[in-house]
Amino acid sequence: MLLARVLAAAGKEPAALEARLLMEAATGLRLLDLVTRADAPLGDENAARLQEFLGRRLHDEPVSRILGRSGFFGLELMVTPDVLDPRADTESLVEGALAFLRRTPVSRPRILDLGTGSGAILCAILRSVPDAYGFGVDLSQAACAVALKNLEICGLADRSSILCGDWADAIGARFDLVVSNPPYIGLEEAAGLDPEVARFDPALALFAGADGLDCYRRLAMDLARLLKPDGGAFLEIGWRQAQAVGQILFEAGFRDIAVSKDHGGRDRIAAVRKF
Template identity: 40%
Template sequence: MPDDFDLGIASDQLLVGDAISKGAKALPDSNSPRLDARVLLKFALQTDDAGLIGRSRERLSEQEIERFAHLIRRRQKGEPVAYITGVKEFWSLEFAVDQSVLIPREDSECLIETVLARRQRTENLRIADLGTGSGCLICALISEFPQAQGVAVDLSPAAVKTARTNAAKNALADRIEILEGSWTEPLRGQFDVIIANPPYISDEEAKELSDDVIDYEPSSALLGGHDGLDPYRVILREINDKLTSDGLLVFECGYRQTDALAQLVRDFDGNYPVFTINDLSGRPRGVGLDRRKGQKKD
């Protein structure tokens, strides 16, 4: 076994429970080494949490050790766990992911919570998702609004294919149309909710990205121009006739960008209050505007 992941124990003596600890020890550069090792071991053994617990005192076979070691080596090189396993959970749904799309982040769930807080689940909504990537946002929303219909747009043909796979994977393909194109260009008609998580990393912030992000995730879905706000400017120029008169607009952005983005949204429509969205840690994560009756400023 290569020196970069030496289990340090005979193959016929390695227990499942010990493998997690040894895998974690081999990942000192990870922010979550034990979680990474656990997820990769489950993938190597093709089991779930219950199966892993049930086998905790069992010995790994030689083939299982080889599979696990191979996965750990990939993670040691910086490859994200989600790309190694090909799946990522978001909003309790499972999504197929590859290097054509960003890995769904838990922080983005605050966008779903924002829509749920401002619209009733029973409403017959038309929802658009701009720059859908894996389709995690539109799938999460449509799963929560049983009467809603969704349209998702992405410029990347590979991302469109992945999003369609995920809509079908989550039994939502009959209520989500996924189109190839630039921002609002493919949209027809008006929408009650428009949500977007566009590229928003500025040129300066790009220098701070970790290697596992910049080396593996698609730059076209990350980089938003000099100040990171170029995609929002394009969307806001195009969106006025796409959002209904009582529609809800929800953007994700970086925590340093909320003030500047809020001003762009006010310039787009100054008749209604603009609000900031915080993520699970309380950090600013987005900006929204709600045209619903009763929200208009005096």
């Protein structure tokens, strides 16, 4: 397909899959129709839409942003410019949290997702744990609206609440599981970011002070009061932050601190347990 060749030449990979997604979105046709009707003319409107999508992609806008939807843990979620595009790396955090819930089963577990963004983590966990109830918090009102929409899309609206606020400041309850993928990029690293990230993910979702650790310092202070006895917390971390985040959690009083890796073999999750 010519479109795939143009994308590949611009280094946009996987080009064939991206071309397929853009074609489907521009024409409203499914792959099967596109193949069986390969000779049918695109039509002016579809051609113009495809041209626009291609232009945006060649200017580094991720396909998920162009489509307004993204895949996460087998779910299809809405994404807008106000939320982080959920990353495959974060699925490792979900898997770790689900394994923890299986090891320490409680009926009707209560889950708190701090910095919920699109609600991706909360949607994935609630879909996998049918009796769980989840609370998501975000500072961005626009992100809270997206999270609410995604919980509704996933059929989870009646098992979840979204609160707009500054981390756990307004939360007095305790939880069986606390999860968070906070911003963790240092301002010093901003210049080196991939344009697909720097230009299209919201700054509020990315940056956390000069060294990228500010949110962990803040969250660590609250975790003990937010966890029920035997509760666990799972924090996504940058792949070079394991030691620094471990130290922050140690200084906050935690002794049972475990770091685990993502599917790429990089340190990605710091977990603590409250006894």
